[in-house]
Amino acid sequence: MNARVFSQNIENWYLTNKRDLPWRQNPQPYRVWLAEIVFQQTQIAQGLTYYQRLLNAFPTLQSLANAEQDEVLKLWEGLGYYSRARNLHRAAQILNEAGHFPISAAEWLKLPGVGPYTAAAIASVCYGECIACVDGNVMRVIARTHFISDDIRKSSVVKQIQSLVNELVTHADDPGNFNQGLMELGATICKPKSPQCNRCPLQNQCTFYHSDALPGSVPFKSKPQKRKERHLHFFYASQSKDVFLHKRKEDDIWGGLYVLPLMESTDKEWPDNNRGYKLIKKNTHLLTHQKIHYYIWDVVSWSDSPVALDNFSRFIKEDQLPALPRPLKQFLEEQFV
Numbered sequence: 001m002n003a004r005v006f007s008q009n010i011e012n013w014y015l016t017n018k019r020d021l022p023w024r025q026n027p028q029p030y031r032v033w034l035a036e037i038v039f040q041q042t043q044i045a046q047g048l049t050y051y052q053r054l055l056n057a058f059p060t061l062q063s064l065a066n067a068e069q070d071e072v073l074k075l076w077e078g079l080g081y082y083s084r085a086r087n088l089h090r091a092a093q094i095l096n097e098a099g100h101f102p103i104s105a106a107e108w109l110k111l112p113g114v115g116p117y118t119a120a121a122i123a124s125v126c127y128g129e130c131i132a133c134v135d136g137n138v139m140r141v142i143a144r145t146h147f148i149s150d151d152i153r154k155s156s157v158v159k160q161i162q163s164l165v166n167e168l169v170t171h172a173d174d175p176g177n178f179n180q181g182l183m184e185l186g187a188t189i190c191k192p193k194s195p196q197c198n199r200c201p202l203q204n205q206c207t208f209y210h211s212d213a214l215p216g217s218v219p220f221k222s223k224p225q226k227r228k229e230r231h232l233h234f235f236y237a238s239q240s241k242d243v244f245l246h247k248r249k250e251d252d253i254w255g256g257l258y259v260l261p262l263m264e265s266t267d268k269e270w271p272d273n274n275r276g277y278k279l280i281k282k283n284t285h286l287l288t289h290q291k292i293h294y295y296i297w298d299v300v301s302w303s304d305s306p307v308a309l310d311n312f313s314r315f316i317k318e319d320q321l322p323a324l325p326r327p328l329k330q331f332l333e334e335q336f337v
């Protein structure tokens with residue numbers, strides 16, 4: 001495979017086929033960094049509203065750094081992986097204090113929430129650094145063009161693909177365009193189940209295309225580990241339309257968000273369920289690595305509550321609710337109709 005031809009095909013294709021995305025019109029570090037954080041683990045269609053909402057609320061690094069964490073989390077509400085929002089906010093404060101953006105991937109990597117992929121994306125797009133970005137889309141394209149059929153979850157396979165892209169990017173005229181092109185090709189053409197090979201600029205060079213392999217057979221991805229199951233019992237107390245909420249610590253799911261005070265049990269049902277509380281909702285909520293069984297109990301008064309409360313708990317008005325996990329937001333919306 002000719003690496004120079006491969007890289008040029010990607011760059012040329014990208015320049016004429018790239019999607020019109022807001023940060024591409026003006027690829028300043030702040031906008032590109034914000035986009036890279038929002039779109040980690042998030043599809044473009046789902047994240048665009050969030051990106052725009054955050055940019056409108058915080059048009060500059062300084063405005064983001066000076067915001068309250070609760071404000072950032074509220075704008076992030078519903079997008080999941082809340083550590084991204086907390087790290088974005090922390091990193092903004094560090095950058096604002098430093099007074100400038102880093103210009104190399106190695107420097108970006110020192111910031112909270114910035115991993116090798118994000119650092120490489122920002123440094124190549126904003127500063128032209130010759131460094132490879134490898135995300136899930138790139139993994140798929142390279143696995144197919146180079147016919148790598150081993151399990152894509154294996155670290156040896158990830159290393160093999162990273163090393164191939166490290167080599168390919170050195171043949172690019174513009175590493176930022178090459179990286180974005182390879183990711184874009186994976187996202188829009190070389191899709192997981194139905195690659196559109198007849199529209200692909202790599203068709204001539206693609207080993208998968210010229211093989212008899214069934215569509216979808218490469219890359220091979222083993223099944224993920226079973227989700228951990230948890231049982232969370234929330235206690236609902238309201239006063240007129242104020243609701244008692246508790247801000248979560250950052251060392252667990254939904255860190256920094258507000259929840260109804262809660263207890264966790266190992267059993268399917270909360271063992272202490274004859275205190276007179278009424279079970280008003282029971283459901284499950286899936287996170288990437290956890291299956292949450294949640295139960296919402298109506299309590300009469302907090303003197304009756306089984307949960308020890310602290311300075312992070314208080315009554316909050318219905319129209320001033322802070323960021324909440326999706327199941328609780330939905331529950332409270334049902335209560336306040």
Ligand code: SF4
Binds near residue numbers: 189200201
């Ligand atoms: S030719 Fe088909 S399988 Fe190969 S990279 Fe292009 S879209 Fe993917």
